Amino acid sequence: MFGKLSLSAIPFSQPIPLITSAIVILLVLGVLGLITVKKWWPYLWHEWITSVDHKRIGIMYCLLGVLMLIRGFADAIMMRTQQAMAIEGPGYLPPEHYNQIFTAHGTIMILFGAMPLVLGFMNFLVPLQLGVRDVAFPTFNSVGFWLTASGALLVNVSLFIGEFARTGWLPYPPLSETTYTPGVGVDYYLWAVQISGIGTLITGINIVTTVLKMRCRGMSYLRMPVFCWTSLASCMLIVAVFPILTATLAMLTLDRYVGWHYFTNTAGGNPMMFVNLIWAWGHPEVYILVLPAFGIFSEIFPTFSGKPLFGYRSMVAATLFICVVSMMVWLHHFFTMGAGAAVNTFFGISSSVIAVGTGVKIYNWIFTMYGGRVRFEAPMLWSMGFIFTFIIGGLTGVLLAVPPADFLTHNSMFLVAHFHNVIVGGVVFAVFAGIEFWFPKAFGFRLHQGLGKAAFWFAFIGFWVTFAPLYVLGLMGMTRRLQHINFPEWRPLLYVSVVGVGILILGVISQILQLAVSIRDREKLRDVTGDPWDGRSLEWATPSPPPFFNFAVMPNVEGEEAYWGIKLRAVETQQLSPEPKYEPIEMPMHSPVGFYTAFFASVFGFAMIWYIWWLAILALVAAYAGFAWFAWRDVHEFEVPVEEVARVDRARRAAREAFLARLSQQGALP
Amino acid sequence: MTDIGLPASIEAIRRVREDPYRLGHRPHGPEEPVEGTGQGGTGPAHKRILVGYGFWIFLLSDIVVFSCFFAAFAVQRDAIAGGPTIAQIVDVRRVAFETAALLLSSYTCMLSFAATNVRNLLWTQIFLVVTGLLGLVFVLLELQEFADLISRGITPQRSGMLTSFFGLVGLHGLHVTAGGLWLATMMAQLQVKGFRPEIVHRLICFNLFWHALDIVWIGIFTIVYLLGSGA
Numbered sequence: 001m002f003g004k005l006s007l008s009a010i011p012f013s014q015p016i017p018l019i020t021s022a023i024v025i026l027l028v029l030g031v032l033g034l035i036t037v038k039k040w041w042p043y044l045w046h047e048w049i050t051s052v053d054h055k056r057i058g059i060m061y062c063l064l065g066v067l068m069l070i071r072g073f074a075d076a077i078m079m080r081t082q083q084a085m086a087i088e089g090p091g092y093l094p095p096e097h098y099n100q101i102f103t104a105h106g107t108i109m110i111l112f113g114a115m116p117l118v119l120g121f122m123n124f125l126v127p128l129q130l131g132v133r134d135v136a137f138p139t140f141n142s143v144g145f146w147l148t149a150s151g152a153l154l155v156n157v158s159l160f161i162g163e164f165a166r167t168g169w170l171p172y173p174p175l176s177e178t179t180y181t182p183g184v185g186v187d188y189y190l191w192a193v194q195i196s197g198i199g200t201l202i203t204g205i206n207i208v209t210t211v212l213k214m215r216c217r218g219m220s221y222l223r224m225p226v227f228c229w230t231s232l233a234s235c236m237l238i239v240a241v242f243p244i245l246t247a248t249l250a251m252l253t254l255d256r257y258v259g260w261h262y263f264t265n266t267a268g269g270n271p272m273m274f275v276n277l278i279w280a281w282g283h284p285e286v287y288i289l290v291l292p293a294f295g296i297f298s299e300i301f302p303t304f305s306g307k308p309l310f311g312y313r314s315m316v317a318a319t320l321f322i323c324v325v326s327m328m329v330w331l332h333h334f335f336t337m338g339a340g341a342a343v344n345t346f347f348g349i350s351s352s353v354i355a356v357g358t359g360v361k362i363y364n365w366i367f368t369m370y371g372g373r374v375r376f377e378a379p380m381l382w383s384m385g386f387i388f389t390f391i392i393g394g395l396t397g398v399l400l401a402v403p404p405a406d407f408l409t410h411n412s413m414f415l416v417a418h419f420h421n422v423i424v425g426g427v428v429f430a431v432f433a434g435i436e437f438w439f440p441k442a443f444g445f446r447l448h449q450g451l452g453k454a455a456f457w458f459a460f461i462g463f464w465v466t467f468a469p470l471y472v473l474g475l476m477g478m479t480r481r482l483q484h485i486n487f488p489e490w491r492p493l494l495y496v497s498v499v500g501v502g503i504l505i506l507g508v509i510s511q512i513l514q515l516a517v518s519i520r521d522r523e524k525l526r527d528v529t530g531d532p533w534d535g536r537s538l539e540w541a542t543p544s545p546p547p548f549f550n551f552a553v554m555p556n557v558e559g560e561e562a563y564w565g566i567k568l569r570a571v572e573t574q575q576l577s578p579e580p581k582y583e584p585i586e587m588p589m590h591s592p593v594g595f596y597t598a599f600f601a602s603v604f605g606f607a608m609i610w611y612i613w614w615l616a617i618l619a620l621v622a623a624y625a626g627f628a629w630f631a632w633r634d635v636h637e638f639e640v641p642v643e644e645v646a647r648v649d650r651a652r653r654a655a656r657e658a659f660l661a662r663l664s665q666q667g668a669l670p
Numbered sequence: 671m672t673d674i675g676l677p678a679s680i681e682a683i684r685r686v687r688e689d690p691y692r693l694g695h696r697p698h699g700p701e702e703p704v705e706g707t708g709q710g711g712t713g714p715a716h717k718r719i720l721v722g723y724g725f726w727i728f729l730l731s732d733i734v735v736f737s738c739f740f741a742a743f744a745v746q747r748d749a750i751a752g753g754p755t756i757a758q759i760v761d762v763r764r765v766a767f768e769t770a771a772l773l774l775s776s777y778t779c780m781l782s783f784a785a786t787n788v789r790n791l792l793w794t795q796i797f798l799v800v801t802g803l804l805g806l807v808f809v810l811l812e813l814q815e816f817a818d819l820i821s822r823g824i825t826p827q828r829s830g831m832l833t834s835f836f837g838l839v840g841l842h843g844l845h846v847t848a849g850g851l852w853l854a855t856m857m858a859q860l861q862v863k864g865f866r867p868e869i870v871h872r873l874i875c876f877n878l879f880w881h882a883l884d885i886v887w888i889g890i891f892t893i894v895y896l897l898g899s900g901a
Contacts, residue, residue, distance in 0.1 A: 136720045201731060209724040214714040243731045247738035251837065260826045260833040261751075262742060268749030268830025277738060554713060628855050636868065 003611035004184065009162045014097060021160030050590040052138035053548050057145045058124025059442055062435070064149055065117030069428075071156070072113050073508065075105035077501055080466070084498045086484035087491050098483045099166035100185065104155065106169025110285070111193060112152040114423070117431045118292045119148070119203050122231045124442065126207055128539035128546065129225045131216030131555040131562065134588060136209035142594030144202035150598040151196025154605050158188040162609070165189040168481065170278050171252065173263035173271045178256050184609050186256065191605035194249050197242050204238030207231055218557035222316070225537040226309060229316050230295030233323035237284045237291075240327065245281040248274060272337060279330040286423065287326035291319060293430030294361055297383050300437055301365045303533050304380040305372030308561055311364040318360040325354045335403045336410050344403040351401035355394055362387060377533070378452030382433035385460045389425030393418060396471070414474025417467045424463055432459070432511075440527040444544045448521065451514035458507030466500030469493035529659045530652065536564040543652040549587055549640055552649030553580040574664060576653055585640040593630040597623060721871040722878070729882045736886050739838040743894065749830035756831060756898035759824055761815065765895045768811045769887065772846075775804035776884040783877050789865050795857060801880065802853045805846050812843045835894065842890055845883050852876060
């Protein structure tokens, strides 16, 4: 009846997961109770859960990502403390639990922390920056988000029902085959990643179509903000490589569930085929993450330097160069496979060459600051910290790209330090810079700057104190994923690393405080004009937060840096352009189809993990029935009346006129 | 969003042919650009173009999935682990019938879309039924092939080669089956609702899907069956 599921799946004997899950369940019940008591359900259902508004979906993506970052960070704290406590001793985490933690840490940070954050930024920003009202397929957008959330749910369910994989974040066979890992851990991994991967693919298709086919009048390719370019490149990579992940995991699933021989080490299976396939996805995946991060920095540097981006066209070229070359470097993850000198040389060179594209970008950002009026606000601090951190990470990466050197550092802590150096320094810093930068656009008030700067300095210093020792430990011969350590001479550096984690915790606390204080002082921090940072691209032309239709009248772009041109004209003539003729707007209707699909996807995944076949079939049938039901709907759009459009836009114009008047009173205008 | 009768891309193609040098370079050329194509200066594309375009991108991603299974087959083709070789298991005669059925179904699918373009409900439905039946014949022949192999003890669990053979061919069969389910749903919708714009958009997508499966099958037919029988 319930397949492999029984009460013994709940880890009663292990206090850490048991207490954690008790706390999580209490917290979730508390939040649900609060929502029920306050009667927020109708609001949540109509305004968020069924919303197809790209801004709402973007915000929900980011919320999911931030929650998962915290979960992944908790795993990181446990790993660092375990290694510090397990020098010539057992530590406090048994091996099978420790192995789950490093697996969960990698999986969650990349696929359920960084990916949702990056996708959230793309969703929120791309339509705004292109001057359009939504993405190409709003309802599918909602489906994509909820499928990602469904995957995240399954990963977290594994904490208190059953176990998670113990194989590392990429489940290499033959270890991940049933012969060697019979439990449900790998199955949790497979179904969670599979479901969220389909969600990611949907978002990728959506953004590619939006950028290529849905720009406002006059927004030709070479007038698009760089963030749109990097989103396009990143989403093209998603479309090209996420299917490889889907296929590879499907093959491993077949091996595990029906005893096939894709990757087994018997009967003609080929484990190295898995490693090749998974990295053919896995390496482009890190560029899927970091390209939008580059886009975020490319928006922040010009804004806070008061100058257009240096070398816009070379930035675009470098983006597309990275996009293509990122698919030709995957083998550097396993130079030690023994493919031979010629193959290793090819991939060593291609891995070094890809750094050229990134180098172009770094110089462009530096030259953007050169001669500008640099304002050291929190987003800018994160960006400048990124340049420093990312250059070091890139240099160690080029070192690892040299096959002979890689033979010495393969799977060492040096490697661990390198990829944290680029992913934390690149993606996480970008995400925090972006949150500081666009928070006022999303919510209508700015974040407290002092605490934001404190968070940056704690994170920046904490990062280096944590990871610099790991570089040295790697060169001293320490391999990754060690549950206990027999070399007392590594003790001082492991302790320093734990101190770094302590500093990082202070950074996280500053950010939580920053959010709380900013919400408390929101009236004081209110962004009245919609352009709090003196921005340059079209999202700043909207009020904060933007109305659900984004633009009352679709913009007509006449040059690069669309909004900067409009603003300069308004300041020169000391008036806004004449009031346009408003027309009613058609907008897509909210739809529960995303939530519905994800609900049954979760049920299906859970049923497959526990071999509850009838439930899996039931979920598939229900999902199909639901799809047919929703496809039967006749009305997909509703009309926003012209009065509503005019009211919203007149309020926006009034705020901007008041701002212009204030400027001229202060004598700031020429 | 509004819909248009003819795809604006046809108009765009005509203009590119007449003046090849404006391709992508001149969003603000002397002539006004074509509305609704979503190219450069004209603002967002029409819904019909968006749907087709998005579906093309999905198809590309689906073809990447197939390419992984093709790659697995290429890698494991000789990994027979003492079991039968590929030449011993393919039955080119049956596969010739399968191929004929599938290619013919693509033809009837195209005819159904020609009927859709002139908004003829009866002929659209007739050709869709024929398409579905030919697809069914294909799936049944494939199932017969699988059942036959399995009854002779030639199962995917036997060797790496058989795993990737069953995986690749089965994945395609699964796609055709899913396409058939989609087709049935579409026909019901079409019968009840007629040629509403969103229904026509879905028919475009279905057509693209069905033809893409044909293209993939050509690959399977050549690489697995024809090359396999000769090995």
